[in-house]
Amino acid sequence: MVRKIRTESRPDLNRQKLIEFQRDLIGVENLSNQYDRLFIREGCLQKLSRxxxxxxxxxxxxxxLxxxxxxxxxVLKFKLHGExxxxxxxxxxxxERIQVPNSISIYAGNRSLLVAA
Structure with a gap:
């Protein structure tokens, strides 16, 4: 019975989290309208720019992402810079030539980002 309740409540928790993000993220539309979208993780990184x-x-x-x-x-809100x-x-x-520890490069479409923890 406990297992059943846990698995049934996860979609509700995910939906609630998406609604909270919709409220707190400026410039994001329809975040909570996609029922197959799942929240995985959030965190702070350093993005390299000019x-x-x-x-x-x-x-x-x-x-x-x-x-x-x-x-x-x-009020604690965040402005969208990229999707x-x-x-x-x-x-x-x-x-290795860049010599930035704990960093990765992200490529998506015509965008590329260098981020570090």
């Missing part, structure tokens, strides 16, 4: 490393919050779902920056509003579909994504260890 200006240097910038802290970004990454949200991994079963079909997409979102990266955001904290908004300037007094990368997992279907076309390739993730590789960074080239």
């Amino acid at each position: 200006k240097g490393y910038q802290q970004r919050m990454f949200f991994l779902f079963s079909d997409v 979102l990266y955001c920056a904290r908004s300037s509003s007094p 990368l579909p997992l279907k076309s994504m390739t993730v590789e260890d960074t080239d």
Whole structure:
């Protein structure tokens, strides 16, 4: 009986999490409308840009990777900076010549990112 309750409540917990993300992420539409989308993990990484490393919050779902920056509003919200579909994504260890520890390169469509933990 306990096992049955746990497996039945997971979709509800996932749905609740998607609704929370929909509320807290600025620039994201229809995040909670896709019933087959599953939340996997969230975390903070440093994304390399022309200006240097910038802290970004990454949200991994079963079909997409979102990266955001904290908004300037007094309420804790994040502004979407990029949405990368997992279907076309390739993730590789960074080239040894770059010499950035704990970093990976992410390629998706016409975008590429270098991120470090």
